[in-house]
Amino acid sequence: MNGEKLQQMAAECAEGLPGTALEHPFGPEWDVHKVRGKVFMLITDVTGQPMVILKAAPEEAATLREQHAEITPGYHMNKRHWITLQGGDSLDRGLVDELVTDSYLLVVAKLPKARQPVDPAAFARGDQAPR
Known part of the structure; x- marks a missing residue:
């Protein structure tokens, strides 16, 4: 899958998650996806690569970094807690959707319970609608 397709699929997945918003706080070259004001995904091609x-x-x-050459430490982020995906053969829609959803749920789990748009554990199991 090429980089543009990867970005499109990730954005589509993020847009379908409860309580999310797309912002551009770092300028138009950065799509910043947030849940209740907290970043869970960034999309850019500032390096020349999507x-x-x-x-x-x-x-x-x-x-993930060991299993996929297209997954590297987070670009300009904490290298332990963030990953960067670039286009490549080992990434498919299922994996992209899973990684975007996992990122979202990690952030949701850190929000105060009253601000969580979903119960992270129940949502991960697929048995809860948005709050």
Whole structure:
């Protein structure tokens, strides 16, 4: 999958998640996806290569980087807690959707319960609608 397709799929997934918003606080070259004001995904091509930057659990981030050449440490982010996706053969829609949703749920889980648009555990299991 090419980088533009990767960015499009990631954006479509993010737009379908409850309580999200697209902002441009760093200028038009950065699409910043937030849930209740907290960043869970960035999309840009400021380096000349299309990329998607996502939050990830440190253990999972390390495993993903080992398994996929297209997944590297987070560009301009904490390298332990963020990953960067670039276009490539080992990424498919299912994996992109899973990684975007996981990033979203990691951020939602850190929000005060009253601000959470979904119960993270229930949403991950697929058995809860938005609050």
